[in-house]
Amino acid sequence: MERVFPLIETERLALRNVSANDAKDMFTYLSDQDVVQHMGLEPYKSSEEVMEEINWYKSIWENGTGIRWCITLKDEDTVIGSCGFLNMQQKHYKAEIGYELSRNYWGQGIASEALEAVLAYGFKHLNLERIEALIEPLNTSSQRLVEKHGFLREGLLRHYEYTCGKFDDLYMYSILKGDFPSLKHTK
Template sequence: MEKVLQDFPVLETERLILRQIRKTDARSMLKYLSDKDVMEHYGLLPFQTEEEALDEIAWYDSIFAEKTGIRWGITIKGVDEVIGSFGFLNYVAQHSRSQIGYELDKQYWGKGIASEAIEAILEYGFGEMNLQRIEALIEPPNVASCKLVERKAFIKEGLLRSYEFNGKKFDDLYMYSLLKSDYESM
């Protein structure tokens, strides 16, 4: 039996279950994390082995255990296969802020899955975590992600130049934010 981290919250939407990612999910994760299109704006090179997916799962477990983040596996109700992940990272309790990050299997792009998942994540972040500010760092060419957060009322604050090394080059990132007061007035 796999170890389940204590008090890991499960989120449910109309079509989705967002749950803890387990080691047994490594193979389904590798399917999308090895896709160059999915990984194009992820900040890492495409994965090549199941071991790399297991390392990613270990990182998800560590940020939850250390209380610096939480990453949910996205599953379609009735199909317990992880098709992406969504969650918080770089959580700073003192300042009540965190960043969001996500990726989704290409076959689910354009179907409203990310939009549905982000709504659950924002509700959890502002409600359960009592965040004041949620940030999204997005590469300028990642138009779909920019549109996603803009539809959810995130404000583009500026450009962070050469902010992240993706394994081949340094990337610029847009800084977006959504404040609790903005979210509550939506």
């Protein structure tokens, strides 16, 4: 039996599965240096590169190693970002979270709203105990975002990744199921 990709709705957002039709919308923000600068990526230069990203979203879902939702506003079907899990390890009840948002939507609480919904899904439906976020030290807005949602900084991973021709240090953040605010009073 084929698994059904879950739709998540929040007050303002619909988080849904990606399709090839979303490539143009995704190119808008994945080609923006300000959006990708802390993702270990060069700005995308073609729709073919965006299709590789779409195929990766599909492959992590099919392989059970992650799930990535496209972020859209409820009243529009334009993809304005994504949020989801990667490097999911069911055996250890943990996953890494990642996200990005089109610059046109920064500062409106959209990333926060999407992150809250995806964290809740991970703890409630994927039975995760630990969710990690790896964040570059210069990406202070992302650090503030995860801290607002209860993540704790555990330490600095020195030269943890090699991207864009350089070694990157990354802060390791995590949140445990018992630390997640909206789950503290539910069984």
